[in-house]
Amino acid sequence: MVTIKKLFAQELLNAKGYPVIETTVILSNDIIASSSPPSGTSKGTYEAHEIVDSEIKRYNGHGVLKAVENVNKIIAPKLLGVDINSQQKIDELMIELDGTKDKSKLGANAILSVSQAAVKAGANNSSLPLYLYIKKLISSNAPKNYPTPLFVLIAGGKHAEGSIDFQEILLAPSVSKTFEEKIEIGANIYHLLENKLMELGLSTLTSVEGGFSPKVPNNTESLRLMKDVIKESPYKLSLDVSLGIDVASSSFYKDKQYFLKDKTTPYNPKEMTLFYKKLISDFNIIYLEDPFSEDDWSSWQKGFNMLSKDSLIVGDDLTVTNPDRLKLALNSNTINGIIIKPNQIGTVSETIEVVKMARL
Template sequence: MTTSISKIGAREIIDSRGNPTLEVEVTLDGGIIDRASVPSGASTGSHEALELRDHDKSRYDGKGVLQAVGNVENEISDRLVGCDAREQKQIDEALIELDGTSDKSRLGANAILGVSLSVAKAAAMSQQVSLFRHIGGSQANLLPVPMANILNGGVHTDWQSTDIQEFMVMPLGAASYSEGIRWIVEIYHKLKLVLAEKGFLTTVGDEGG
């Protein structure tokens, strides 16, 4: 079967913050290869799945992900090689069962998500369809309303102005996705002018706000 998983590999790469993160590469029997990386945010909520870091202070101040790389290339690979990449629900269920924890801390959420996303991308490519079409099916014709972060607070900014971490906008009522994006962009730039006029800092925070 050309959509069977033949190989799963992983490597440590550097994300946009200059920190190590995981990149997973999936190869299918038909020769399709796709990749997914899993950068993380500056903070982790108490109910979020946990990424796996090495905690080896001699490398990247303990933020390395070689353990997660090993989990992908050994335990996860052993379980998923031979599976049909098109069966995303079965792939994800197998990953969750293999990990066996409620917060995905044994194998690492970074390892699990990286594998899940790279499998989905490879399956979509093998069928010559967009990722949204592969996941949503033939009836996936409605894009969600975008949510955009326009102000950062908390640990996402160097100046502790507020404990609220993200101020977001949603362009409800826009006639199209592109119009909604335009509304967001115009709000973002207008807000910057208003803040500057009032003497506030307009530097860009950790997530663009």
């Protein structure tokens, strides 16, 4: 049996220049693996709690030394000697140590850094690629398929303040294309959009996640811009490519209304649903992520009934990779797609359980 011999964490900076935690696991046979969980730019209210130091003089309050300390002083002693192939046991021990529903005692970032490092160490020990090792943990016989990538082309919301209200305008290549063709289509249209923005005298600066953030009048105009770019490309809208929107509507929801630049007065939930219906029709939208606020369950239900025949209705802030939230969403018939993010729940094992539930 190969066990955890040593485990330690440190603070480092991510690509955005923010501190994050990285944990390293060393096994009894000296195999080593390290992992650093991501930290989202925009976060749902119901996500597991990420611990930051809140010391303004140091990294503007974004330091993670407390999370590092929790790994080194509390989690590490508990996991020494544990079988590296017992991923569920490793995660359950940390959940028990934390003792809170949202992992606010030790921090989801601390716990997940250990969970991910353990999975990578387990994969290395088994001489398997990480994806095959995780497939083994899921105990799935499903065939291996390449996913269809979604390309962020225009960014707004919390990803690009001062741009559109919607968080992302996405490009979805047709599922009939090969994976290589999908990548080529995404890259080509990205650069065609860049050229179009320069032609129109609009900014080609990119957001934190790579999408362009031109100052267009409203959300509808950003979709019209994308439609024009596709018309001028070798590709056909609805045949070769479609569009999607990560709405992230909780960011502009207030007092049971939705505030958008597309109308001088706020949208009520019924108007918002009708607005989406028109966008789906006008711009071939096949993907709508978080079209309603994370607490506006009634609108989710009514919107799903009206929109789901023509578009995927996807939960992110609504479901936050949480089995209880997903169960509620499924029972209330509000989504037919879900975003999976391990940092929203805090362990690999819990993430796998949500994936299994979503597939049923």
